Amino acid sequence: MDTFASEAGYRIAFVLILLGSMTASATYRLRARREAGVIPRRDEGAGLILARLLLGLPLAAALLAYAIRPDWMAWAQLDLPTWLRVSGIVIGASLIPALV
Secondary structure, X not given: OOOHHHHHHHHHXXXXXXXXXXXXXXXXXXXXXXXXXXXXXXXXXXXXXXXXXXXXXHHHHHHHHHHHOHHHHHXXXXXXXXXXXXXXXXXXXXXXXXXX
């Protein structure tokens, strides 16, 4: 397992990639709303709203928990080789421009 310093480095990279992707997503969502308007939630259907709540909220909570207190997510820890973790960071960071 990597040292604590490396672990903190991975978490910082995770937070930066997450913030970068959220910023890109929010920027273009706001632009789309200004240009095309807003789709009323009731037009989406109850099934889609329920699925988003059941899947999205736990995912967001897990990501936030890992970013703030990684020990809360220790149960989900997966020991991966350093090269694979670094590859994940590189791929994640390279996908932010794809969002744009």
